[in-house]
Amino acid sequence: LDVSGHGIQSAMLAVSVHRMLSAWEGANSILRLPDGTPRSPAAVANELNSEFMLDKNNFQYFTMIYGLLDLKKHTLTYCRAGHTPLLLQSADGMIIVCKEGNVPVGLTDDCVYEEFTLRLAPHDRVILYSDGITEARKEGAKEFFGEENFMQLLRKTRNLPVDQAVQGIVGDFTNWLAGTRPADDITLLIIEPD
Numbered sequence: 001l002d003v004s005g006h007g008i009q010s011a012m013l014a015v016s017v018h019r020m021l022s023a024w025e026g027a028n029s030i031l032r033l034p035d036g037t038p039r040s041p042a043a044v045a046n047e048l049n050s051e052f053m054l055d056k057n058n059f060q061y062f063t064m065i066y067g068l069l070d071l072k073k074h075t076l077t078y079c080r081a082g083h084t085p086l087l088l089q090s091a092d093g094m095i096i097v098c099k100e101g102n103v104p105v106g107l108t109d110d111c112v113y114e115e116f117t118l119r120l121a122p123h124d125r126v127i128l129y130s131d132g133i134t135e136a137r138k139e140g141a142k143e144f145f146g147e148e149n150f151m152q153l154l155r156k157t158r159n160l161p162v163d164q165a166v167q168g169i170v171g172d173f174t175n176w177l178a179g180t181r182p183a184d185d186i187t188l189l190i191i192e193p194d
Helices: 008-022 041-051 146-156 162-177
Strands: 062-070 075-081 086-089 095-098 116-119 125-129 188-191
Touching: 008 041, 008 062, 041 062, 041 075, 095 146, 146 162, 162 188
Parallel strands: none
Antiparallel strands: 062 075, 075 116, 086 095, 086 125, 125 188
């Protein structure tokens, strides 16, 4: 989840969305059907879009990836709403960029969100990240950290356990910034569901 803008209004939107997504139990949950089964990622995104329609006076929206990981079937079903692409990294380091998806939540009321399913092989990694990584810049520099630098770090750390890979990526990214404070929030989540 990545909310547009900065400041109080953005923080309030983030809190509101977080509350809706945290209500796993009960009649008000958008995550479960009345019988308790999880709602599809597309249904969740469509519900969020109807709840958080763009206010013409306050141009705010959010991007997200919401998914359901099925450990028995070795699948990930997800919906991407304007967020940075989901990455699937195989055990040999090859990275697939999953760009399929829709517009951010709240931009338009006529969007019907779609979902996609990935089959996961043993030791595959699912990587979710925010644009605060790829769009980071050193002070005074014109170029962004970029997707290619990020992919190189993913390949470099592929044979490490997930926690060490995250530490290595964050460490190298921080070193690249050379003391510059990031202008945006930084999110990195690596999942290896074995």
